[in-house]
Amino acid sequence: MKTILIFGAGWLGNAFVEELVSSKHKIIVASRRPIPQKSHPNIEYRKIFFHIQSGAIEFEFPPPQKVNDIIVMLPPTQMVDYAHTIDSICRQFPSVGHFIFTSSTGVYEDHSGTVNEDGVLKKVHPVVLAERKIQMNFPNNATILRLAGLIGNDRHPARYFLKKKINPSGNAPVNLIHRKDILKALNLLLENPCPGIYNLCYPSHPTKSDYYGQIARKIFQTELEFENQGEGKVINGSKFANTFHYEYKYDIRDIDHLQEVGIDNK
Template sequence: MKTILIFGAGWLGNAVVDTLVSSKRKIIVATRSQVLQKSNPAIEYRKISFHAQSGAIEFEVPMTQKVDEVLVMLPPSKMVNYAHTIESICKQFSSVDHFIFTSSTGVYQEHSGWVYEDSALKKGHSVVLAEEQIGRNFQKKATILRLAGLIGNNRHPVRYFLEKKINLNGNTPVNLIHRKDIINALTILLENPRPGIFNLCYPAHPTKSEYYSEIARELFQTQLEFDLQGSGKMINGSKFASTFKYEYQFDIHDLDNLDKVNKDNK
């Protein structure tokens, strides 16, 4: 039985763990939260902290188990040195067979038009530096998924726009991906490891004005106001789709995919 070590048990991570329980893996979840061992014997929770100065990962109880796969879903916010945090994970688990990192399409430079995996990146961006650490440590064993804006259960950017009288840059395209498509992609990668960098983004890019006005009207019976300025990038997620013969399944326009989104839960 393979052992997978997962860093990050938040909105995305918990849903991934719930899905992987049926994958016949031993699952270890490294979390900063209070460890409450759950009843499922397939999941082991390990308490971690970050070194106050360097940001390096520290386990409350040292890891002794052999780990075959590492999945990192840690957001860079509230970290002292994100790149060093990722580097410390790489060095502690350098012998794993497969290393997966959920990055962000925010690493790309501002650009009008299509953006691909080899498009220009923001030099010095914390997530770009983290990706570079992974590349140095796992040249042929790492998969990096650059995720577009996340939507899904009780999460949608429309709530941000509801709070503003006038929303800027209404002509900018949207780049979104449903949590369930991300989980599907991770499941595919764990069964069919493939090193490389892949964008994950639903293949529809209406303008912010078109898309968020539609969602606000349908979900909240509210009219949004946008200026019709701006332009921007459109993330191309076709490389993953063609490599793994995958079809994105969760339409960003389908209200049935936007369950439990409301104004009160932010």
């Protein structure tokens, strides 16, 4: 039985914890949120705090001593120094076997064309700086997952386009990934670690106007208007698929996966 420490209990983190409930592993969830009154016996919650000035992570009680895998799913929002926060996690667990970090494809420069893991990065992006801290601390046993735009049964970016009369960049490609594909990828990494940097993105890239227009009509019963212009990058997620013999399973165009988004998200 392994001990898996998860930082972050948000939209993605909570879903992954639920996936692991049936496993034989011991799961420790470190979160700023209030500790649930009831939880599964395999799951232990630890309250964490962020140092006001430095952003360093602090545990309310002593941190766990022996951890096999760490998965960090903390977004950079509302953090004083995101890179320092991530670095403080790394330094508290120097002997961890495998360190997994959910990054973002937003770290790439806004160039047109296909972008793989060697693409040009935004040098001062907080997530890029965090990635570098991880690579310095764990040069041989860290996995960085650069996630495309997140979608799921209760979350879809289409609702943001409903707020504008005319949306920009209608011809730009979309880069999206369903939460269920991410959860399967994380499980694969726990079962068969292969450290490295991987993009996770569904291998279909319709234009924004075509894709979001379809979603808006089907789910929100609304027509969207887009400017007939724009270009952008296409994220290539084939490295992960080839390395782990994985086929992306949740088609971003399959409306059945998105019905629970609901019209109330306007």
